[in-house]
Amino acid sequence: MSLPIHPRRAFLQTMAFSAAYFTTRGLFAEELFQTPRLTEGPFYPDKLPLDKDNDLIIISDSTTPAVGEITHLTGRILDAKGDPVRDATIEIWQCDANAVYLHSRDSEPKKQQQDKHFQGFGRFTTGSTGEYRFRTIKPVPYPGRPAPHIHVKVLKGDRELITTQILMRGHEGNARDGVYSGVRDVIDRELILADWNKVPESKLGEWSASFDVVLGRTPDERPR
Amino acid sequence: MKKYLVLSLFLLSLNGGAFAQQPGRPPERRDEPRNEQRAAGDSSSFVNRMLTLDKNKDGKLSKAEVTDARLQALFDRADADKNGEVTKDELAALFQKEAAGSNPGGRAGMPPEGGAGGRPQGRGPGGPQGGPQGGPGAGPEAGPGNRGFGGPPQPGQILPPFLRDELKLSDEQRKQLDDLQKQVDQKLSEILTEAQRRQLQEGR
Ligand SMILES: [Fe+2]
Secondary structure, eight states: OOOOOOHHHHHHHHHHHHHHHHHHHHHHHTSOOOOOOOOOOSOSOSSOOSOOSSBOSSOTTOSSOOSSOEEEEEEEEEOTTSOBOTTOEEEEEOOOTTSOOSSHHHHTTTTTTOOTTOOOEEEEEOOTTOEEEEEEEOOOOBTTBOSOEEEEEEEETTEEEEEEEEEETTOTTGGGOHHHHHOOOHHHHHTTEEOEEEOTTOTTOOEEEEOOEEOOOOGGGOOO | OHHHHHHHHHHHHHHIIIIIISTTOOGGGOSOTTOTTSOTTOHHHHHHHHHTTOTTOSSSEETTTOOOGGGHHHHHHHOTTOSSEEOHHHHHHHHHHHSSSOOGGGOSOSOTTOSGGGSGGGOOTTOOOOOTTOSSSOOGGGSSSOOSTTOSOOTTOSSOHHHHHHHTOOHHHHHHHHHHHHHHHHHHHHHSOHHHHHHHHHHO
């Protein structure tokens, strides 16, 4: 709706809406806490890999898996009311087991170190349940980032909804990590952590981690 | 008259929060999570935010009210007497314990209120945190693009700005710290190779 709005009318609507807050607070109180945004960092891939699927352990039909401990990362993309968001694209990226990102500024000086079999970046588009699923490695610390983490970006079409990071609950590196420490709110800190749990009876020592992303209100949902 | 003034100020502030930034946000959460400058020392805003989950309005939280799985761990840490209920006092106590430092998930580590141990884990410059490179724990990632309280410590930075603020350093102390920082920078650049220095610079 891009109708021109009469300024005075817009003002009145604004006032009316403010007043409505007082009567509908109960409704809002049911909302979920929004996932905090965190810095994108410098290493969103400068050149996306050819294989962008949700299995970061195997590139295309390579027979050599990535180095590292396999993690099944799952979760849901939810709106503020807790409803699943469909057709949302979630992207993740993280450094490989040798602490090299899929970004030329990082990988070029570290060519020897890089795990060429790690996809480094993956993408998944949600269905009606809002669920997503990745197979990746358990994140490791990176120089200057003692907190192992997975970067996350959620988009709808071209529109970016949130950029954040998943950190590991209970990791000793969190306390001296600048990004973690930069989150001053006790609740918000909780909302960027995921538990890494051993997959029972996995011979490969696989892990599972679950992380729901709760979006704020998007511009589309703006009340008029 | 006064009442009206207060009310209209409240409305104004509501509008500021709700429309200028994040339309449709409830008043309680006008303070955006991204605004890390939000009063870290304000226990009541934490307690109030948690109590938005108090459906039956009895002033405390039961396990059943905290349906958000993401908050289970927080609930368990807050429930000091393990009776399945979290009172305002328990919430406030948890906040005291966790808010000031960069203490993750109630683990042992930093003292709650900065103090001498206020810098991250009492590590030295940049922290020999044994990254895969084993270098001075620094990398481009530690650098720019981070928000809030001056963001994470820069490579080689002795005390990041937010800790300086938190520790309420005197002018004299700040000056001494600046001098010390200069020495550290100098020494650090002597240790590093040319290539490493460049890599560091990029992070700053
Ligand atoms: Fe990162």
